[in-house]
Amino acid sequence: MTTKPPARTRWIALPAIAAVALISGCTAAETEADVSASLSSMQASVPEALSLSESGRQENLSSRRLAPVYWSGRIDGEDRLYREFVQAEDQGDPITTSLYYMMANEPFDPDFTSVWNAEASIGTSISDDNTITVDVGPGAFAADVTPEQAELAVQQLVYTATAAAWTSGLLSEGAAPGVRLLIGGRTGQSAFDHVDLDRRLVRDAQLRAPVWIIDPQYGAKQKADSATLNGVAEEYPGGLHWKVAEAENPEQVVADGTFERDQLDGEAFSASIPLPPGIYEVTVWGIGSDGAEHGADTKHFTIGEG
Template sequence: MLDSVLPGKPPAPGPVPREPPRTAQRRDRTISQRGQNLTAASRRTRRSLLLLVLPAALALSGCVATPQPGITNSNTPSRTVPGPTAGVATTSAPLESTQASNKAPVYWIGRSNENVFLYREFRDVSEDDNPITRALRVMMSQKPLDPDFFTPWQNPKMLATSISGKNVITVDVSADAFNSNLDADMAERAIQQLVYTATAAGASAGLTDTGQQIQVVVLVDGHTDYVAFNRVRLGSPTSRSVGMVAPVWIIDPQEGAELADGAVKISGRSTVPGGKLRWELLRTDGSAKAPYLNGTITAASEADQAGMFNLGVNLGPGSYEVRVSQVDPAGKVKDLNVDTRGFTVK
């Protein structure tokens, strides 16, 4: 008995009380039910979160991963012009040189054989705006002189242009200029028609450095990313696209020109330097046309005059049509990439 009360020595442990069997069973069932309830609640919470997250994830995936069908960027057009046919090269027209004339270079769209290309005319313009704005205004609001050409643009309420020091032309135009229903190929040609006209006007007026590439940025009502004609996204710096310009192109005389009788000069350009061209003159009387003169000529191959051709003929008073086409090396097409001009000799 003395050992049980000695200092520093703990008392001997006694027996541990035991719960009644029914009380322990009730406690185990309660803990189990709580665990099951927590597990079910967790599953419901995860399911609710998934129902909230999945639609958002699917919507985000739809916005980011799925591009708009049929829309290209202006600076990366699709290949709309077929490759060389029968040895015909498709190249970009050289940039226009500076000139003192008050005529503005304007590009139009025209058909040749089964293809569609850009053709240029020089047009009289007013002195109200800067040279680039004047040329684009003609392109968007007037008709071409040649009935074989056309333009899909509409006369806009607002049109303004400016040039940065890095040879970038900015064109700001109102959305009503695009009120035409075009397919993808024609929409890309229409944007290139604007690019060719703006760069030509800037170069011919001496406003840009012709030794460097000139780019065009198109804004619509002051904003980028507008989808022109519901086909082409604008806003990126865009250059002239190779293959858009006409393979054969009569520069002089222009459609409807009136010339003095005697020596008449016919000039133009081919995209095949050193290539052979077939030419023909027709006498016209109303809708009737009769062959008058014909022959062949070779386009210049020199670097500074590559593709240019000149032809001199003596003509008396009357109405004429000149036709120039490339000679198909394979002989499959008689008039390959033909261009025509009607004029009168007084």
């Protein structure tokens, strides 16, 4: 994994935000893994806010204690958001820890990317109405991006911040979580010179990946003689399918199947696949009403010491 130059993290005072409580006493080790989300439209100027229960319903699929970080990935000709769980260095609180990692590091999966720059200071706070205030130094926005890339990058930050808050138990009952993004301590700025930040930002329901393998993560190693496969996916008319192939020869399929109703829990899928030691590629995809494959997500992983 390639590491960008590290960013400095700092706490900020936010006198203009009423009833803001600084986050304290939480570490990256306290961050529970698995956060996903539903959201509203990329074209909408004000995405529809989700209730707390709706935005968090997929965020408790795992009990691992890692920091959630979102990345951009291209699927079916469109950019969407995917999440990885990382062992991140503690930056003083779970939200800052995840955001610091997002800006200073690269994703495990080579299919994912990010336009954020690590040359930034980060400060975070959270209020009783589940509004997370994030102050990021202007150096984080140095990339020359399109309006669409800028919108996705801002949503990447929103997803990561709210995921970290959710999994570490920082959200109160009631209001849907949202983010107010400041640049250099100033409100009402423009992210990447494209996205106005004069409003509370919520997750956009159309930007989550349609099919998403949570386990195994890219590059994961398992000593057991079987692979645990789980994730989330939209409902497809032609069903949800999977296959495992040799990583060095993807045409050599060693196991495949379809997720039956008893293997699905709403949008969540799960299966245990017996496999001998080796390096594998797992793919999950849906069949649309047009009979074509859609949303394919692929991960490489190792069984045994390989």
